[in-house]
Amino acid sequence: MSDAITLAPITDGDIPAVVDLWARCGLIRPWNDPIEDIRIARDSGHGTVVVARAGEGIVGAVMIGHDGHRGAVYYLAVDPEARLGGLGRRLVGEAEAWCRARGVPKINLLVRKENAGVLAFYEALGFADTHSVCLYRTLDPDKVEREKAQKAAWAANLPR
Numbered sequence: 001m002s003d004a005i006t007l008a009p010i011t012d013g014d015i016p017a018v019v020d021l022w023a024r025c026g027l028i029r030p031w032n033d034p035i036e037d038i039r040i041a042r043d044s045g046h047g048t049v050v051v052a053r054a055g056e057g058i059v060g061a062v063m064i065g066h067d068g069h070r071g072a073v074y075y076l077a078v079d080p081e082a083r084l085g086g087l088g089r090r091l092v093g094e095a096e097a098w099c100r101a102r103g104v105p106k107i108n109l110l111v112r113k114e115n116a117g118v119l120a121f122y123e124a125l126g127f128a129d130t131h132s133v134c135l136y137r138t139l140d141p142d143k144v145e146r147e148k149a150q151k152a153a154w155a156a157n158l159p160r
């Protein structure tokens with residue numbers, strides 16, 4: 001099914017559809033600005049966003065970057081109507097090829113605890129738990145308190 005779908009780097013005109021897709025796929029959090037994330041990835045010289053097109057529509061997307069040692073995959077999304085047809089695997093394969101082409105030997109990705117259901121997908125693709133804990137700190141002092149509050153509010157609303 002995913003054969004009729006083409007993969008290509010994001011264009012400016014794709015951004016609203018990609019952000020809408022990420023929102024529908026539950027990937028946006030109040031403390032992240034997806035438009036700014038796309039801009040940083042594209043401007044960095046070591047990141048990109050790949051979109052999956054079906055006709056005029058966008059049915060998948062993934063952000064890829066690297067720090068010279070490891071590649072990173074973010075915002076992997078396949079439209080709910082297009083799932084289980086191999087497109088998620090294809091997008092991850094594209095991310096891997098992008099890293100290999102730059103001599104980056106490893107790839108990392110984060111799975112939010114509330115999204116643990118997706119682990120079986122990544123395991124099917126050969127990804128494994130690093131047995132590491134991912135730590136985080138906001139570098140913008142103006143955002144520290146606001147992010148803490150946004151994260152606490154988000155966590156309080158998660159189903160238990």
Ligand SMILES: CC(C)(COP(=O)(O)OP(=O)(O)OC[C@H]1O[C@@H](n2cnc3c(N)ncnc32)[C@H](O)[C@@H]1OP(=O)(O)O)[C@@H](O)C(=O)NCCC(=O)NCCS
Nearest residue numbers: 025076077078083084085086087088089111118120121124
């Ligand atoms: C995760 C996601 C990208 C998978 O896309 P997809 O196009 O349905 O995946 P594929 O069809 O390529 O599936 C590849 C393999 O994973 C399996 N798989 C896919 N989704 C799965 C799930 N939720 N649970 C278990 N296995 C799954 C498929 O059965 C397939 O296995 P197979 O090759 O042995 O047949 C899609 O479900 C999605 O967009 N989810 C919401 C966003 C998200 O959570 N992104 C990841 C953030 S870390």
